[in-house]
Amino acid sequence: MNHPESDPASTPGAPAAGRVRIFDTTLRDGEQAPGFSMDAPAKLRLAQALEALGVDVLEAGFAAASPDDFAAIARIAGTLRSTTVCALARCQHGDIDSAARALERAWRSRIHVFISTSPLHREHKLGLSRQQVVDAACAAVERARGLCHEVEFSAEDAMRTEPEFLAEVFSAVVAAGATTLNAPDTVGYMTPAEIAQRFAFLRAHVRGAETVVFSAHCHDDLGLAAANSLAAIEAGARQVECTINGIGERAGNAALEEIVMALKVRGAHFGLDTRIDTRKLYPTSRLLSQLTGQNVQRNKAIVGDNAFAHESGIHQHGMLKHRDTYEIMRPQDVGIAETRLVLGKHSGRAALRQRLAVLGHAPDEATLDAIFARFKALADRKREVHDEDLDAIALGQDPDAQGPWRLMQLNTSTHLGGSASASVRLAHADGRQLSEAAIGDGPVDAVLRAIERATGSALELAQFQVRAVGAGGDAQGQAHLLAHHDGREWRGHGVSTDIVEATAQAALAIVNRITRHHAPAQAPAAANQ
Numbered sequence: 001m002n003h004p005e006s007d008p009a010s011t012p013g014a015p016a017a018g019r020v021r022i023f024d025t026t027l028r029d030g031e032q033a034p035g036f037s038m039d040a041p042a043k044l045r046l047a048q049a050l051e052a053l054g055v056d057v058l059e060a061g062f063a064a065a066s067p068d069d070f071a072a073i074a075r076i077a078g079t080l081r082s083t084t085v086c087a088l089a090r091c092q093h094g095d096i097d098s099a100a101r102a103l104e105r106a107w108r109s110r111i112h113v114f115i116s117t118s119p120l121h122r123e124h125k126l127g128l129s130r131q132q133v134v135d136a137a138c139a140a141v142e143r144a145r146g147l148c149h150e151v152e153f154s155a156e157d158a159m160r161t162e163p164e165f166l167a168e169v170f171s172a173v174v175a176a177g178a179t180t181l182n183a184p185d186t187v188g189y190m191t192p193a194e195i196a197q198r199f200a201f202l203r204a205h206v207r208g209a210e211t212v213v214f215s216a217h218c219h220d221d222l223g224l225a226a227a228n229s230l231a232a233i234e235a236g237a238r239q240v241e242c243t244i245n246g247i248g249e250r251a252g253n254a255a256l257e258e259i260v261m262a263l264k265v266r267g268a269h270f271g272l273d274t275r276i277d278t279r280k281l282y283p284t285s286r287l288l289s290q291l292t293g294q295n296v297q298r299n300k301a302i303v304g305d306n307a308f309a310h311e312s313g314i315h316q317h318g319m320l321k322h323r324d325t326y327e328i329m330r331p332q333d334v335g336i337a338e339t340r341l342v343l344g345k346h347s348g349r350a351a352l353r354q355r356l357a358v359l360g361h362a363p364d365e366a367t368l369d370a371i372f373a374r375f376k377a378l379a380d381r382k383r384e385v386h387d388e389d390l391d392a393i394a395l396g397q398d399p400d401a402q403g404p405w406r407l408m409q410l411n412t413s414t415h416l417g418g419s420a421s422a423s424v425r426l427a428h429a430d431g432r433q434l435s436e437a438a439i440g441d442g443p444v445d446a447v448l449r450a451i452e453r454a455t456g457s458a459l460e461l462a463q464f465q466v467r468a469v470g471a472g473g474d475a476q477g478q479a480h481l482l483a484h485h486d487g488r489e490w491r492g493h494g495v496s497t498d499i500v501e502a503t504a505q506a507a508l509a510i511v512n513r514i515t516r517h518h519a520p521a522q523a524p525a526a527a528n529q
């Protein structure tokens with residue numbers, strides 16, 4: 001266990017003047033939203049990208065939620081070396097103790113305790129009086145304080161809490177040792193002017209306000225999350241809680257890239273800075289999309305495909321004469337490469353390795369060999385190999401998804417207005433080869449059924465997505481599958497110029513993950529089930 005006193009940088013109440021702390025909750029609030037769940041290796045990968053991006057605090061999860069969440073937090077805490085790692089906990093001893101255990105190896109640890117303070121939540125959710133809420137909050141902060149470097153307290157549904165009572169709760173937890181006070185707009189209800197007024201009130205009425213950092217946590221139910229976060233900053237908040245691509249509960253959280261670029265582009269207005277390396281915003285956004293299989297909308301601010309596209313003739317004319325006519329920031333400021341390097345069949349291993357590094361992939365030699373083989377095969381089928389293709393191949397060679405099963409042959413046929421059939425031939429690392437056929441509602445369904453039969457793994461499919469990687473008729477198809485098995489979620493990713501093959505690869509990736517997890521491997525089904 002690290003001790004707070006041992007760290008000379010331990011001045012939690014006083015951030016550098018003129019700086020806003022970026023608290024990233026992509027792996028907690030974002031990851032708990034439907035469609036965005038990630039497994040432990042994906043979480044670690046994203047956490048490392050967020051550290052490189054320069055977030056100040058990374059909320060890695062809710063330790064008491066499940067053993068998987070606990071393990072993911074612990075792995076992240078044991079890996080990051082310049083970012084504070086935070087774990088969420090209800091105001092309950094069990095939650096706080098498991099957060100502390102998950103954070104034991106953190107370079108710098110923060111426990112984030114929360115309790116609802118609004119009358120609606122107090123009465124209908126908690127059944128607690130005002131005084132009971134204050135007592136529970138203080139007891140939690142006091143317990144957490146002895147177990148980590150710093151404690152953040154959140155008043156859930158703060159914006160619908162009586163302002164005087166909120167100030168009373170905050171004053172009490174400051175006395176108990178909390179150094180960051182988060183006032184979330186949990187339901188995404190506020191307007192910017194109201195948020196600003198509330199933060200000004202809190203700063204004026206919380207005892208010890210000058211010794212702590214106020215934090216905003218805004219949701220986008222009315223499309224105001226970024227605007228509300230900036231209003232809170234103008235009213236003195238010096239931490240914002242946000243997520244990459246704005247993912248999160250319901251309509252999502254405030255988007256990290258929007259807040260950061262607003263502070264940067266309008267630097268003269270805000271006079272505030274962050275530690276974010278803005279050239280990593282786009283690559284990080286893209287990594288999250290790849291890991292979750294969820295694209296951002298084309299017109300998404302900062303990171304959408306159209307964010308820097310100028311289509312209208314008048315705009316293009318202006319841009320050619322002078323970029324500033326229609327552009328308030330440059331694509332390269334957020335890490336969108338201006339000239340996209342295209343690789344082809346004559347590109348060598350060194351060029352591939354170099355390009356992968358630019359894209360944030362650092363494969364070991366064996367994985368690079370596998371990626372290079374896939375790259376060469378693709379370059380033969382498709383003249384130009386783009387960054388998106390390389391990302392897809394690199395993710396498809398994720399060593400955690402490699403396993404005993406390989407796809408040897410695949411045939412499908414579809415009949416207009418009828419069912420589809422598929423046959424697969426799979427090879428197992430132990431030398432067995434198995435063939436199975438199945439019919440289904442469509443080719444994808446038929447392939448999945450055939451793979452289930454051959455491997456004996458029942459996959460309950462929860463999500464299925466196929467999308468084109470890059471543009472053009474020869475674009476690769478990328479398949480993302482999410483399946484339930486044994487009460488857990490499993491993700492698989494496959495890529496091929498044939499979308500049915502991509503789906504088969506994704507399904508096999510899941511079967512391989514499950515097999516590796518449940519070693520010794522399940523025996524294949526002896527008969528059709």
Ligand code: MN
Pocket residue numbers: 029184186217219248249
């Ligand atoms: Mn939230």
